[in-house]
Amino acid sequence: MYLECRVVDGARELRARGRWCAESATELARVVDEVEPAGPAAVLDVDGIEALDLTGAWFLHHLEQRLTQSGTAFEWRGARREALDFTGALLAHGPAGVPEVAGHRHEEPLGAIGRWTVQRGGQAHDEIDFLGRIVLVIGGAFREPRRLRFKSVVRHVYETGIQAVPIVALIAFLISIIIAYIGAQELRQFGGEVYVVDLVTLSVLRELGVLLTAVIVAGRSGSAFAAEIGVMQLNDEVDALRAIGLNVVEVLVVPRLLGLVIALPLLTVVADAMGLAGGAVMSWLVLDIPFNQFLARMQEAIAPTTFWAGMLKAPVFAFVIAMIGTFRGMQVRESSRELGRLTTVAVVESIFMVLFVDAVFAVIYWELDF
Amino acid sequence: MAAVAADPVVAVHGIVNRFGRQVVHDGLDMEVHRGEIFGIVGGAGSGKSVLLRTILGLQIPRAGTVEIDGRDLTQLRGAELRSIKRGYGVTFQHGALFTSLTVTENVQLPLIEACRLRAEVLEGLADLKIRLVGLPPDAARKYPAQLSGGMVKRAALARALALDPPLLFLDEPTSGLDPIAASAFDELLLYLQRSLRLTVVMITHDLDTIYRTCNRVGVIVDGRMISDSLEGIVRNPHPWIQEYFHGPRGRLASRPARLGTALADSPGRQ
Numbered sequence: 001m002y003l004e005c006r007v008v009d010g011a012r013e014l015r016a017r018g019r020w021c022a023e024s025a026t027e028l029a030r031v032v033d034e035v036e037p038a039g040p041a042a043v044l045d046v047d048g049i050e051a052l053d054l055t056g057a058w059f060l061h062h063l064e065q066r067l068t069q070s071g072t073a074f075e076w077r078g079a080r081r082e083a084l085d086f087t088g089a090l091l092a093h094g095p096a097g098v099p100e101v102a103g104h105r106h107e108e109p110l111g112a113i114g115r116w117t118v119q120r121g122g123q124a125h126d127e128i129d130f131l132g133r134i135v136l137v138i139g140g141a142f143r144e145p146r147r148l149r150f151k152s153v154v155r156h157v158y159e160t161g162i163q164a165v166p167i168v169a170l171i172a173f174l175i176s177i178i179i180a181y182i183g184a185q186e187l188r189q190f191g192g193e194v195y196v197v198d199l200v201t202l203s204v205l206r207e208l209g210v211l212l213t214a215v216i217v218a219g220r221s222g223s224a225f226a227a228e229i230g231v232m233q234l235n236d237e238v239d240a241l242r243a244i245g246l247n248v249v250e251v252l253v254v255p256r257l258l259g260l261v262i263a264l265p266l267l268t269v270v271a272d273a274m275g276l277a278g279g280a281v282m283s284w285l286v287l288d289i290p291f292n293q294f295l296a297r298m299q300e301a302i303a304p305t306t307f308w309a310g311m312l313k314a315p316v317f318a319f320v321i322a323m324i325g326t327f328r329g330m331q332v333r334e335s336s337r338e339l340g341r342l343t344t345v346a347v348v349e350s351i352f353m354v355l356f357v358d359a360v361f362a363v364i365y366w367e368l369d370f
Numbered sequence: 371m372a373a374v375a376a377d378p379v380v381a382v383h384g385i386v387n388r389f390g391r392q393v394v395h396d397g398l399d400m401e402v403h404r405g406e407i408f409g410i411v412g413g414a415g416s417g418k419s420v421l422l423r424t425i426l427g428l429q430i431p432r433a434g435t436v437e438i439d440g441r442d443l444t445q446l447r448g449a450e451l452r453s454i455k456r457g458y459g460v461t462f463q464h465g466a467l468f469t470s471l472t473v474t475e476n477v478q479l480p481l482i483e484a485c486r487l488r489a490e491v492l493e494g495l496a497d498l499k500i501r502l503v504g505l506p507p508d509a510a511r512k513y514p515a516q517l518s519g520g521m522v523k524r525a526a527l528a529r530a531l532a533l534d535p536p537l538l539f540l541d542e543p544t545s546g547l548d549p550i551a552a553s554a555f556d557e558l559l560l561y562l563q564r565s566l567r568l569t570v571v572m573i574t575h576d577l578d579t580i581y582r583t584c585n586r587v588g589v590i591v592d593g594r595m596i597s598d599s600l601e602g603i604v605r606n607p608h609p610w611i612q613e614y615f616h617g618p619r620g621r622l623a624s625r626p627a628r629l630g631t632a633l634a635d636s637p638g639r640q
Binding site: 021022053054087093335 | 456469481488491498499502513514531
């Protein structure tokens with residue numbers, strides 16, 4: 001349809017016809033590929049072309065190039081068209097093709113390990129540097145409290161704390177119902193249904209309340225911190241702050257960090273309360289334990305320190321989440337793909353670090369018999 | 371003018387755009403004819419970008435029609451609308467290159483979406499367009515963040531030209547460029563427009579660009595457009611237009627020699 005081919009006296013005659021335009025590029029590519037680069041001579045007649053644009057002209061030149069490369073004597077026939085000459089001039093000008101980047105070299109396993117180690121080392125250095133800057137700003141705030149930027153802190157308490165109350169409350173409530181339900185099933189075999197109260201109160205207050213809250217906050221706010229600061233990086237806003245002479249850690253990092261350190265313990269209180277409420281509702285519905293009995297049993301089960309054992313972890317988790325989120329946001333450079341990658345890294349890393357720190361707490365509490 | 375008789379490539383009639391109480395366009399009309407470079411001018415907030423977004427179908431107007439090649443965009447859906455969108459190329463004010471792709475990949479993207487082509491062919495076609503806009507070959511493998519402002523504008527133009535559209539929309543193509551780069555971009559645009567017989571619709575603040583490249587100019591004032599040939603619009607008595615073209619900067623840009631070439635160029639195309 002686009003290219004007719006016939007053989008006259010041993011020489012091939014190709015007739016291009018129809019619309020050689022970008023809209024039919026798929027067909028043009030196929031037609032040009034089908035021409036076999038064989039035979040001593042070929043003539044390309046372009047008189048039959050109805051419309052020709054740069055894409056079509058490129059395909060004609062591409063055909064010429066394929067044929068001449070295989071040793072065929074190539075000849076144009078027909079009225080030269082402007083687009084053809086124009087494309088020819090462009091292609092003739094300068095080096096042919098785009099310079100190839102060096103392909104991926106096969107990397108020795110040892111080299112890969114070494115590279116990874118160096119990268120890790122550099123990053124650990126950056127993280128400690130970042131921590132140091134945070135400490136400097138907070139230390140400086142003792143002399144000059146204005147540097148803490150209370151307005152900004154309040155905004156972050158609202159965004160990371162108050163707005164998260166519904167989801168945290170709901171999840172804490174549901175989880176403790178699940179625990180109470182599974183616990184009741186197992187403990188019923190020993191006739192110890194009343195220990196469901198111990199199970200729920202201890203697990204919610206010591207571990208689950210704060211841990212679930214931290215995981216939810218890491219997903220909500222850790223990602224938000226990384227994305228906000230990352231977009232500011234892409235828009236050169238961070239550089240603008242530096243150019244104005246502001247301390248970026250003071251303006252962007254510390255308010256988020258303080259906001260979260262305030263908000264996460266408060267959210268933990270909500271989660272603890274809702275968790276206990278969920279346990280009480282389940283005990284009443286499934287085990288027929290009335291509320292006053294639940295309360296009495298609960299007071300027996302917990303030590304004065306139980307609540308604080310969970311609560312103490314909240315600000316530490318908040319610090320970890322906020323630091324990782326803002327650090328990853330600061331690392332965003334140049335492209336939107338980096339932004340997505342580093343936001344993901346921030347969430348995964350902060351959830352991992354929360355669990356890791358929780359394990360450290362468990363060991364310390366065990367040793368201290370807390 | 372003789373060209374008025376020919377059917378316009380872009381015809382906008384009775385466009386009304388409102389945001390809350392703010393009326394941006396109040397029955398705006400605009401016609402762009404084949405083969406001309408049409409400049410859209412207006413003060414800050416006069417709705418130049420909103421007009422462009424309306425023509426591109428990114429903004430639904432409250433009233434009015436947008437016709438490209440005689441087909442009303444506001445009535446079209448699906449495949450028909452896509453086929454019209456392949457008939458024009460667009461560059462945005464800040465380039466809007468995809469930051470996670472190299473220049474070559476940016477140029478290839480429309481081709482990959484529109485056609486099924488082998489990698490070798492894609493490389494060749496992208497290379498052609500990169501040469502076309504005068505980017506150095508080593509720019510092809512770079513990411514947008516590694517390019518200078520002028521190169522970003524050129525790369526954006528290469529992407530807009532990927533499917534050889536007969537119609538181009540440019541949003542402030544020379545803003546943020548130094549005078550040398552801006553004037554080089556003007557020359558590139560004129561060269562491409564003549565070689566490829568493009569129709570160009572261009573938003574610009576750059577008086578030098580207007581005098582050098584535009585055949586006709588449309589000024590948005592009071593939510594409507596006053597459009598005329600370059601020599602006509604300069605004599606328009608509207609106070610804002612007088613201020614625009616005859617303010618201190620306007621007088622400088624219209625130095626007789628330059629206005630002379632701009633005027634001498636325009637009738638030749640009719």
